[in-house]
Amino acid sequence: MTKQKNSRRRGNDLLDSLYNATIKLTDTVKLTNLTFQQIAEEANTSRAVLYRRWTTPFELLQEIYNYKAKELFDGSFFDKLKDNGSLRSDFLQLLTLFQNTYKKIGAEIINNYYFLRTQDSDNSQETEMHKNAVEKYLRTMERILQNAETRGEKIKKVHHVTLMLPFDLIRTENLIRPENINKNRLATMVEEVLLPVFTE
Amino acid sequence: MTKQKNSRRRGNDLLDSLYNATIKLTDTVKLTNLTFQQIAEEANTSRAVLYRRWTTPFELLQEIYNYKAKELFDGSFFDKLKDNGSLRSDFLQLLTLFQNTYKKIGAEIINNYYFLRTQDSDNSQETEMHKNAVEKYLRTMERILQNAETRGEKIKKVHHVTLMLPFDLIRTENLIRPENINKNRLATMVEEVLLPVFTE
DNA sequence: TTAAATAAGATACATTTTGTATCTTTATGC
DNA sequence: GCATAAAGATACAAAATGTATCTTATTTAA
Structure with missing residues (x-):
């Protein structure tokens, strides 16, 4: 269901990617040591995308686990x-x-x-x-x-x-x-x- | 039981102070957002003291809660x-x-x-x-x-x-x-x- | 189909935090 | 009282943060 013709992800596609990148990082990085920098790199996007949505990794984690x-x-x-x-x-x-x-x-x-x-x-x-x-x-x-x-x-x-x-x-x-x-x-x-x- | 004649804390006195400063911070700062910097300031000591004992806030937290x-x-x-x-x-x-x-x-x-x-x-x-x-x-x-x-x-x-x-x-x-x-x-x-x- | 609107992504910059190293000062034990 | 161990101060490069601005891609609706 993912559109591959577009190189730039948007909306829920992008959000999923951010969620997954974060979850994947929790395999190796302790929850208390997560940084936006790492998450942005893992998700192949820029930090700006993260800062537009959440103020701290805690908020992101909260949203992920609620979801x-x-x-x-x-x-x-x-x-x-x-x-x-x-x-x-x-x-x-x-x-x-x-x-x-x-x-x-x-x-x-x-x-x-x-x-x-x-x-x-x-x-x-x-x-x-x-x-x-x-x-x-x-x-x-x-x-x-x-x-x-x-x-x-x-x-x-x-x-x-x-x-x-x-x-x-x-x-x-x-x-x-x-x-x-x-x-x-x-x-x-x-x-x-x-x-x-x-x-x- | 605390020695007040000395201005420089050592050993368990200092350790207690670090533990307490960390716990106190958790009232206002989420566990995932804690930094060594903040903890050192709260405990009125230098960051070096922290880095000599733990590599990340996670390790410190672990020690505190085990204790x-x-x-x-x-x-x-x-x-x-x-x-x-x-x-x-x-x-x-x-x-x-x-x-x-x-x-x-x-x-x-x-x-x-x-x-x-x-x-x-x-x-x-x-x-x-x-x-x-x-x-x-x-x-x-x-x-x-x-x-x-x-x-x-x-x-x-x-x-x-x-x-x-x-x-x-x-x-x-x-x-x-x-x-x-x-x-x-x-x-x-x-x-x-x-x-x-x-x-x- | 094209133009406007929207959001992603890139980049830059000042500030904060990190991690390490070195030096000085204080406390403790012998 | 002197040697030793540890605290504390300071410095510095690297990484992360938080914010702002600009460009580019994608969507929407005219």
């Missing part, structure tokens, strides 16, 4: 959720889908997103995105639990925050013990944590 | 843990002590610690510290559960990773929903998560 994290927060992966006939299977599928999205976006990117979030409390745009995501997560959990109840499984009433547990678990695992994540670990989360918490 | 996080990882707050006569009370005390340590050190500092950790996988010193901490956490949980079992409470056998749940919960809460933390929230964690997970 990249969108897929995690739009909750579109929930569309693949099926009623598997048991809460156990539904939970496992939920964790698997969520973890796959983490993997697809890249755990480092999401970790960085959450880090920048703590650095900047007045980011209303991201806050809105995050708030909507939490709403979607809650509604998804409510639906899963409702289905289970309809099937006759005994479901406990819990506070709303507790409904965030599956997502909290995946986030923690990717931040603290990323090397630990596999099918067995997800199954253990369901068996030893989620089922005891949400069922009698 | 500050020590108190969280040495597990000394566990000494205050008593046998309260019920698992419910023991869990609540554990969460309270852990959260108080978070508060004392500063949640931002610990969040930053974990972030830098993801940026640098080859930090053997911190890895050792972290590994020892996990060991201590596991042993503490085992002790608490053992006490409960001795009292006659029905305790489930779970994987080691699951024993990290109390600490994972507090970490998540401080990273994602810091405004949400109070006595009620901790009680809900015990009631709706920890007790169902660890007892029959």
